[in-house]
Amino acid sequence: MKALVLAGGAGTRLRPITHTSAKQLVPVANKPILFHVLESIAEVGIVEVGMVVGDTEDEVRAAVGDGSRFGLAVTYLRQSAPLGLAHAVVIARDYLGDEDFLMFLGDNVVFGGVGPAVERFREHRPDAQLLVTKVADPSAFGVAELDGDGRLLRLEEKPANPRSDLAMVGVYLFTPAVHTAVGAITPSERGELEITDAVQWLLVAGADVRVLEISGFWKDTGTVADILEVNRRMLEAVEPAVLGEVDAESRIVGRVRVEAGARVTGSTVVGPAIIGAGSVVSGSYVGPATSIAEHCTIRDSGIEGSIVLARSVFDGVRRVESSLVGRDVEVTAAPIVPLRHTLVIGDHGRVLLPPTTLGF
Incomplete structure (x- = not known):
């Protein structure tokens, strides 16, 4: 299994900090958020990491290097523009080959790591496995709707009227089946290839798509308030x-x-x-x-x-x-x-x- 880490994006909600710094390198407890992500990947025994980078590539390269400090081998994959999470999978196609992979957003923090999720995926090997968690405002995220038995019914990206309070966490596990899905979808109204649409395509096509609800703390550190909250929790440890x-x-x-x-x-x-x-x-x-x-x-x-x-x-x-x-x-x-x-x-x-x- 390989890992795909997304470390591009403009970080507009963190300006002016991100005018001069990659949002993934903002430190919490004096360690860049991206480093916490890479440590979580190393903890589950994954070694090969594709790092999707954009305009802040030089800064990310300088901070992470070849990944050896984390026990990883990092390959950098340039994304010309932030055209969506599924687009990152498209440009990583040759790197990923026919291997299963863990996709991890470089500005997300999952307390306690992703070990149980990776272990469950390795055991059952569905075509896709999503992590979800309950949030107060699901309209700001991709939202998963489940049936009474906990099976996934549908996904929506940032819906105005969410059908559930289960937000998709920025951690995904895929088999190579996802490459067919990202090749079949078209850009959303935002002009991006949405990973939500790709997983929905798999679901409609009859693929095995599973959901794992996490109860621990998770944050998409997109705002100052989010970063300060993660900093507080990290300091407690x-x-x-x-x-x-x-x-x-x-x-x-x-x-x-x-x-x-x-x-x-x-x-x-x-x-x-x-x-x-x-x-x-x-x-x-x-x-x-x-x-x-x-x-x-x-x-x-x-x-x-x-x-x-x-x-x-x-x-x-x-x-x-x-x-x-x-x-x-x-x-x-x-x-x-x-x-x-x-x-x-x-x-x-x-x-x-x-x-x-x-x-x-």
């Missing part, structure tokens, strides 16, 4: 450790990881949180669900429930919450006093914020 320096005037509370080379002085860090290698936190408060990447400076500031990417600086800023901050950003104080700030800042940004005397 981080192994706490103080590998850097924490002075006697500082307090470390709860599940906190201070990486090697990081320094915490005169500060309070409340977990779950992570302070990246080479970062300095001084006279500050870092609250729960916060990831500070490598070589950042947090000085006389308060931040919580946020992700701060590499080499960014907060100086005299109180209080920042629920924010996603890009690389090489500087956030400093200005003369007026708002109570709170919520930020989404692209790479190399410069933001001037007022100081406050209200504390953290």
Whole structure:
């Protein structure tokens, strides 16, 4: 079995971050989302991975390399434009050959991995196996309608009036039968070849299409709120450790990881949180669900429930919450006093914020 990982797409809902960075490389718990996907693939014993890339190919290549760091062999497959998930299968046809494959969207996170799903597929080997889960707003996803015995009746892509609350998770398992299906469908109204249409074609053709409902946490990290939620949950599983320096005037509370080379002085860090290698936190408060990447400076500031990417600086800023901050950003104080700030800042940004005397 091979794996097909989709790491293209524009990530429009994450702009301005994705103006300068691939959405799959936004870190949660200081590790790119794509790395979590590749680790899940390696855990099920798959070695050969086709990586579908687009305009951010150079950045993805630089981050992933040949895949050996994950125990994988990665082959890059260029997609000229984001023309749909089924189109990714089309361009990967020669790479996949006649092997079964796991297709995994590179910006999706499945807590607990995909081991049970892959094991079930290997045991029964249906033509297609879909993962689904209950969601509050199924109209934003591909939706699966089942009969009373749990058999798949039909699929719809982002329906205005969903027939069920079961959304398709961005993990699919296929035999080579899917290649006939993607060759038979036409572009949707969105101008894309939808994998939902391909699976529906298989279903109508009498193929064996099965559904596996997962109960664990899953997220399509397409928005800032989604990424912050995944970051929080990932941090809850981080192994706490103080590998850097924490002075006697500082307090470390709860599940906190201070990486090697990081320094915490005169500060309070409340977990779950992570302070990246080479970062300095001084006279500050870092609250729960916060990831500070490598070589950042947090000085006389308060931040919580946020992700701060590499080499960014907060100086005299109180209080920042629920924010996603890009690389090489500087956030400093200005003369007026708002109570709170919520930020989404692209790479190399410069933001001037007022100081406050209200504390953290």
